[in-house]
Amino acid sequence: MTHLLRAATIYTGTDILKDGWLAITEGRITGSGTGPIPNQYAYATVTDIAGTIVPGYVDIHCHGGGGGAFGGSGDAALERARTALNTHLNHGTTTMVASLVTGAVPDMAESVKTLGPLVDAGDIAGIHLEGPWLSVAHKGAHEPTLLVAPTPQDIATIFDAHPGAVKMVTIAPELDGGMDAVKNFVERGAIAAIGHTDASYDEAAAAIDAGADNVTHLFNAMNPIHHRIPGPIVKMLEDERITVELIADGVHLHPAIIKHAAQSAGRGRVIFVTDSMDATDMADGDYLLGSLEVSVEAGVARLKSNGAIAGSTLTMERAVQYAVTVAGLDFEDALAAATTTPAAALKRTDIGNLNEGARADVVVLNDDLSVHKVYRGGELVVER
Template sequence: MTFVLRAPRIHTGQRVLDDAWLAVSESRVVALGSGPVSAEFSEAPVHDVPGTVVPGYIDIHCHGGGGGSFAGSGEAALTAARTALRTHLQHGTTTMVASLVTGIVDDLASTVRTLGPLVDSGELAGIHLEGPWLSVAHKGAHEPTLLIPPTEQDIATIFDAHPGAVKMVTIAPEVEGGMEAVRNFVARGAIAAIGHTDASYDDAAAAIDEGVTNVTHLFNAMNPIHHRIPGPIIKLLEDDRVTVELICDGVHLHPAIIKHAVTAAGKGRVIFVTDSMDATDMADGDYVLGSLEVRVENGVARLKSNGAIAGSTLTMERAVQYAVTEAGVDLGDALAAATTTPAAALGRTDIGHLEAGALADIVILDEGLNVSQVYRRGELAVER
């Protein structure tokens, strides 16, 4: 079926069109423009939408939502994963990478085996391993007794559980075998991301030279900036070979830090992520992240044992709103961080934009940047 969306403004990811229209056929964008709709589509139904049309949001670091997480194995795990996907779809996320927290290697392999078919079908864009190859010094909400040095055998056990499913791995490159592991991930076609790391400035530089191209939640779970000991953050911001993730929830980062990072990194290098857990869109209370007990109060998730931040209850809808309204980030830059830049990091040219040929993953925003409608693959999936 072919139809046309007409809106006051369309952010395509490459340009901004006013008094705009966009034609969808089957699952893809086939044409767009400003002014009158092309005569080619004169017989197609036209849907006038009052807001701004933007590409579907892309989240490359998310652990769950709506009571479901990306963990476990078997049919129950598939049901939970789809619950999380539906929850974030309600907030404009049309492409999701499922993040797994630190666990036993065989258990992680079992989860990859379970979620692999969702990657094959396109329901997931891939799987992200956040652990177990992290620094104990910056473990965050990861069980310290399960943090281990990477070995070729363990890497193979997880990756080969469902070949092609693992798209990104967070690693502390300074741990024993870390640099070799970075090379291994890259050789397998996965993104190597530095994070939960005790790395120095020089360690970060060496890791980038070995193939690291992304930073897991910049500033969080890594050495801070010091005027005599710069740590990794300065290097990660200044090197244009890497993209940097930011969690824009007002808990992980001060708004001034968000604005500074966007400015310092420059165009095409910032990726907004949620790092959200199953408590997203749920009531406050007690939850579990991996094997760790979490308490959510006023929407903020913290470990019950020591009060450390334990992921978030953020949505990409709120991340874009917060960046623009609280941190003062330009709307175009915020949208890029939620669409085109993560798409590029994943090596995808069919998502993250709304030019002809792209998948018709479309979000309609009102004046407050609230999501009012979501199309996924050309089908209306959400209408508020």
């Protein structure tokens, strides 16, 4: 049975439909247009939407939310994962990649094995390994004693725990075996993301040549720009082969930096991520990120041990709002960073857009860009 949504403005990811409509059949977009609804849909149910329709948000770097975090084993781990997914769904994220913080290799393999069925079912779009192949010099909120150089054996242990589940790996490519590891990830069909790295400009260039095609939270956990020692950031912004993640929360990055990076890289290369932890949508207080103690005050998460930023309590809803209203990005640029560009990074054409054949993941925004309704697979799952 076909159902139509009609709204004054619809952003499909490729077009802007004024006085537009979407046709949804069996959870997929089967048609779209502007003006009067064609006679072929005369018997379809039509819902008039008060608000702007956009594609569902795609978050490729998220550790948790609502008190639930990704990782661990058994039914409890699956329940925590579902809690995190539902928390972010309430804020417009209809596609999520589950990020794991650094752990011992056997433990990370067990987490992949546990979460793998959620990938198979389409509940999550894949698993992101943020560790253990990171630089101690830029460890951020990762346990330094668990950080190691990559080996083919350890890579196989984690990836083969549930083949096809790992879709992205953050790596410091300057580590021993790092460049070979980048090639290994790419050969296995995963995104190789440069991050938590002490890499130089030249080492970043070599990693991109080896196949790295994303950057984990640009600017954070890497060498800064210096006029005589440019570091990796300049290379990452200038090289069109690589996308760059930005955490648009006003904590990780100054709004001027968000705008500068977005303008430098251009639409199609910027990806908004939340990097959020289980404290998202929760009260301030004490939490754990992996094995590390975190204190959340005024929504800002920091390690108790040294005050370092420890993930975030951001949602994609607030990231888009902040990017537009504070950082000054054009709405279409911000929307692309939350939808079409992360979908393209995952090599998915069925998400992040509202074109014919895509999954009917629809978000309805109010004038202030807050989320009013969320449809996933054509089904209304959130109404606020």
